[in-house]
Amino acid sequence: MKYYAVIVAGGSGSRMQNKIAKQFLLLDGKPVLMHTMEAFAACALNPEILLVLNIHQHQYWEELCKAHSFTIPHQLIKGGEQRFHSVKNGLKAIKGKGIVAIHDAVRPLVSPELISRSFEAAEAEGNAVAGIQPTDSVRKINFDGKTEALNRNELLLIQTPQTFNIDLLRKAYQQPFRNEFTDDASVAEYSGFTINIIEGARDNIKITYPEDLEMASFLKKKSS
Numbered sequence: 001m002k003y004y005a006v007i008v009a010g011g012s013g014s015r016m017q018n019k020i021a022k023q024f025l026l027l028d029g030k031p032v033l034m035h036t037m038e039a040f041a042a043c044a045l046n047p048e049i050l051l052v053l054n055i056h057q058h059q060y061w062e063e064l065c066k067a068h069s070f071t072i073p074h075q076l077i078k079g080g081e082q083r084f085h086s087v088k089n090g091l092k093a094i095k096g097k098g099i100v101a102i103h104d105a106v107r108p109l110v111s112p113e114l115i116s117r118s119f120e121a122a123e124a125e126g127n128a129v130a131g132i133q134p135t136d137s138v139r140k141i142n143f144d145g146k147t148e149a150l151n152r153n154e155l156l157l158i159q160t161p162q163t164f165n166i167d168l169l170r171k172a173y174q175q176p177f178r179n180e181f182t183d184d185a186s187v188a189e190y191s192g193f194t195i196n197i198i199e200g201a202r203d204n205i206k207i208t209y210p211e212d213l214e215m216a217s218f219l220k221k222k223s224s
């Protein structure tokens with residue numbers, strides 16, 4: 001079986017409010033994106049890595065790789081307007097059959113163990129989407145602005161990797177973009193596929209706001 005990893009890094013990181021896109025910010029002296037790619041390179045299934053990056057950042061990325069002596073093999077793909085389009089561009093670059101993991105570049109603490117588990121579960125079930133249970137109480141905001149309690153035991157916080165049989169995901173990504181397509185599971189589900197959840201990891205955080213980078217540094221040190 002052939003394994004692929006599409007690392008989506010085509011965003012601008014606006015919520016990070018930094019002139020440098022968050023995927024390039026330093027985490028323990030190394031760009032966030034490099035930590036993420038190292039986790040996939042350490043996966044025993046040896047996935048082929050495709051990095052999806054805004055075309056205007058390709059040269060900057062190549063300079064960063066030289067500066068950090070970063071030599072993990074990968075194919076560079078141009079990003080798209082939305083995450084959806086970036087994933088679609090990544091899929092277009094994969095020929096033939098196999099299993100593909102889609103992963104946010106800004107989830108650098110993903111473990112090779114979770115990556116392998118995701119590939120293995122997707123190979124068995126058709127797809128595998130990482131999720132964890134909320135530990136806070138949760139409420140829904142109604143159209144009138146009032147809120148109502150939800151049963152948190154019926155909810156999941158969804159992460160990446162989100163891993164699929166490539167043929168399944170290619171079919172799903174033939175649909176036109178919809179605003180509710182915030183991840184690959186929502187795209188696959190809208191296309192009629194049932195989503196298979198696997199246990200994610202509490203430290204598999206997405207770096208979105210400045211404090212997330214500080215948290216990631218703490219978690220990285222704790223796990224080393």
Ligand SMILES: Nc1ccn([C@@H]2O[C@H](COP(=O)(O)OP(=O)(O)OP(=O)(O)O)[C@@H](O)[C@H]2O)c(=O)n1
Pocket residue numbers: 008009010011012013014015016023052079080081082083084086087103104105106107206207208
């Ligand atoms: N057009 C886009 C938008 C997002 N992403 C990627 O999707 C992942 C999750 O997106 P998010 O955390 O929202 O990143 P940004 O869109 O960069 O952040 P923001 O919404 O704060 O601008 C990130 O690795 C981001 O680089 C992408 O590949 N292409």
Ligand SMILES: C[C@](O)(CO)[C@H](O)COP(=O)(O)O
Pocket residue numbers: 083104158159160182183184206
């Ligand atoms: C894909 C994702 O990380 C799953 O939780 C999330 O949907 C990405 O959302 P973002 O707004 O693009 O960061």
